[in-house]
Amino acid sequence: MTIPAEAESSVDVLVIGAGPSGLMAAHGLARAGVNVRIVDQRPAKVAAGQADGIQPRTIEVLQSYGLAERLLREGNQMHMAAFYNPSPNGGIVRTGRTADITAPSARYPFEVTLHQGAIEAIFLDSMAAMGVHVERPVVPTSIELSADKAELKDPHSHPVKVVLKCLAPTEGQPETEVVNAKYVIGADGAHSWVRKSFGISMDGEQTNYIWGVVDIVPDSNFPDVRNRCAIHSTNGSCMIIPREGDKIRLYIQLTDTDVLNPETGRVDKNKMGPEKLMEVAKKTFYPYTMHADTFDWWTIYIIGQRVASKFSVNERVFIAGDACHTHSPKAGQGMNASMNDTHNLIWKLSHVLRGWADMSLLKTYEFERRKYAQDLIDFDRKFSALFSGKPRTSAGGDGVSHEEFLQAFQTFGAFTSGIGIHYAPSPVVHTQHQAHARALVVGQRMRPHVFVRAADARPFEVQDLCPADTRFKVLVFAGDTSDAAQRARVQALADAVEQGFYRRFGGAEPGKVFDVLAISSAPKDKVDYTDLPPVFRTHWSKVLLDDTDMFARVGGGGYDAYGIDKTKGAVVVVRPDGYVGIVAPFESIQDVDDYFAGFMKA
Template sequence: MVKESRVDVLIIGAGPSGLMCANALAGAGVDFRIIDNRPVGVAAGQADGIQPRTIEVLQSYGLADGLLKDGAQMYLCAFYNPGPDGGIERTGRAPDVTAPSARYPFKITIDQGSIESMFIESLKSQEISVDRPIAPSSLEISEDPEELLDPTSYPVKVVLDHVLPSDATPEQEIVYAKYVLGADGAHSWVRKNLGFTMDGEQTDYIWGVIDFVPDTDFPDIRNRAAIHSLNGSCMIIPREGDKVRFYLQMSDKDVMDPETGRIDKRKVTAENLINTARKTFHPYIVNEPKEVDWCSIYIIGQRVASNFSKHDRVFIAGDACHTHSPKAGQGMNASMNDTHNLGTSFPISDGVYFSESLQTAWKLAQVLRGRADISLLKTYEFERQKYAQDLINFDREFSALFSGKPRTSENQEGVTHEQFLRAFQASGGFSSGIGVHYMPSAIVNTIHQDCAPEIIIGERMLPQIFVRAADARPVDIQDMLPADTRFKLLFFVGLLTSEQLAKVRRLAEELQLPTSFLQKYGYSTEGKAQSMFDIIPITAGHKDDVNFLDIPLTFRSHWSKVLIDDTDVTGRLGGGAYSRFGIDEKQITMVVVRPDGYVGMIAPSTALESMDKYFGSFLIGKTLNPGE
């Protein structure tokens, strides 16, 4: 008899994107299951770059410390171009991260296996494991509109095959799910089953990649380096320990079978890749490597899925919905941020992959709890598909410049160092993930942007040091915004004169009324589920003049959450936030930070109806849930 089961969320694929979502859902207390068709995870190679915004995201989960400790950190990028003798010479250096507001002004590189292990260990600490090797064999979604709109229904039927030794008959089971996430890679079974196409194009650029411990006299071997030579281009990525990664532009004769015109993978050996590197690096020496971890080959293609979801019940994330070149370090970052958009959790005890994971998780969690309308899930495709298309457009331009021939006296149409450097620096906000901007929607409302013109609605909350009023300890506001499914309400209450304090107390009284958004949607903590809101008041003024007990209890859930816009005791950290953000110290300004760290709404305290309208557009009020 075929085994049958029910689950709220079935995650298909245990790469970084699927594992990110699993961790988010586990923290939120959601009933889920994660499967993968591989017997074990990635051992070597694959993705390796963590962008500054992704570090911030991992920090919000309590997972950044290990990566900061073990990974390589890239601060500089060196640029090499053809010299007068035909070899290469350094033409400049620049900061590798060109996003001024980045909290972490560097990228981290570490192998994908370590990143997957980080998530798997976190799941193990919660007694959750990946079910493997299991592969889906069929997927059906109900076409009944009432069932699809019913948050308690299980409209997705998935048949799973337990992969056994070749001489055994596969065991099958049937899973009925409320939601399914396909995070199963570039050749996604889920995407193909849904009939979604991958729209875009494939280039003629062929690249080899090799991870190894180098023996070379190249002076920038521990920096990121972009090399344009007469023998092709190369990108150097320093890695953890003594390892580096080379991305090497290959010629057709290096990799093609002359008879079939197809890539002959037998030619893609470490020896051949090192020989290509020797030509590219002249006059620098590249000796036989001491150790080779992994090598592969790929053809650059830029494609985006035609859809990211079906009936708001089955979603795809990561490489399943966008593919591009790896040299800008976006693949794993974009994928994890996909699922960050869908489902954020509470912090697990200590680019553009993590985003989609988080996008899915917090939205799924609130819908499954009955606190948000199912229409909230439509914002996943709206936000992440536009981001993916922007990513492809960026990657197309960057890859063409990087793969193009350098300008020389014989080739005046080639790429100049100045041209490449301008593109490199101009793309810093996007490539770092810092500049991701979500357009207006139910969860991005810009009507009162002028209250804090430098906190951009639709972008992530800027890092900023404040001091705690109770003990003068400096804290970064991003550390007060864990990815725990709660909306963070930052109340910039201004300079607490007697007149201003009276306004703050009146606002507290208004927010206690049953008709206020705080009461209508402010679910209290129940079991593992988080409450809906976390309130953080931020005063102007000097630490010697602020008594945190003056802040009404409505805003003061804990002594550690009252902050002051002042410098720390050394005078070096913090201060100037009101001025930096363009906030009036004589007014009370409310900033809504979504569970994924992005600013969703800003409003003055005189516009509580705007806040009520904002949350009412996607949340379900407590009065509609008698059981709450």
């Protein structure tokens, strides 16, 4: 076999690391038609274990890429949480049950659990259908970013040089390759080589909390074996996360003597094993039985709570996922935060690469995601302390009471569900007209609601009309279109939109940049889709109603739910990632033009 000399190539985006964060990036960029490659050092995808909880918001995001159907088919759903505390009679007793999440507006009011390999497979299969595959096993051996300011400012330049080494080259394939990239995304995990290469520090520290994790099919008489359980016993704490099929995952609190090597003071995995973990669990579950013959996967870890000091180098190299934040896995945050990092970046890179947006748009990635990561660590610090703390027994004392824990669980609910993510004002978040859609919070994700299509009375979830297709969704809440005066206002708005941002930033094919939907507040027997001006109905499917379906099962009340005036209406711009970018009354449509002018090129 002859190994050719080193090869050299160019790419728009190189993704390093094919975990959930890297796969989300490569999948979304490929779907947007971006020239992208993704490499990973592992010879094959993850088979079992590792992260496995998908939050309500992440399900919404996956749905926006058309990936949620399979997730929901394959995954387990976690709807209920149960709490156990020390019983006066010894052992544990149930002190309450509640919803697993605290996010009334969630479209999917539960979490999905599924092993990481199955989640990765959803991305891999969808990517394969687009002809994009993970190149593996491939390791980067060097990365260099040009220091030339002119080169960095030129959107057509390839200022990042990465040398890739293929660990198993096929016949005729060069062993090493120099890749010149416009952008690089380092999604290479907690020990990120990309992060280290640029000397980006991790701020924060390790905790003293040590946990063991084991995946089993339980043989048990415990009645909440299919619910998320937080169990505080005098023998330690434990959490159950039910999984696909009959599997469950146990998180088991360990003590120093369980796992630390007394000589080195470091975790010694040889001191532990799944059988020993189950011995600890059995004591915690008393008087219930908890037995397993076989173990799918297990590990032990010390919780670390750290955030990278920066998320990008000159907006040419980005880090995402575990590379920029590490925290406790118990609240199921890790994989969700990781996927949502790159979800935030995909549309921004796509718009810049197409020449539609200014490169300054990319600064909003770190702005939005680093603040979120910091909030995540703050949350994790509080939650881990509560969870790892000693329970208060019926004898009293200074332990954590059930009420304290439950309150924390619910307070943080919006956060742990991912629904509460709130991006602060920036070039892509303009809040000045918030009052015109009081309950559609600018900077938060577009709230789900069912509207009915005017042409055929078919109900649609509005989130499904705002897919992650890199287009801005312009939702024209047209008010009462059965009123002639309002129709005149709508016509004036249509003229302003068409002569304004729609053509100015949409160019010859504005339908590729903007998807305009009109939503009338009039009842369905008073609306024909043909009533709306042409720019608000580029297709018969684009006109909606705030009314129920024909059997009044779904729909209606959307204007009220969103806090929009039913007579006058309002314009709502939803970003390509599903977050509300700006709200404006008809009279302030110029502010929508200004919003787009802040980052888009005419």
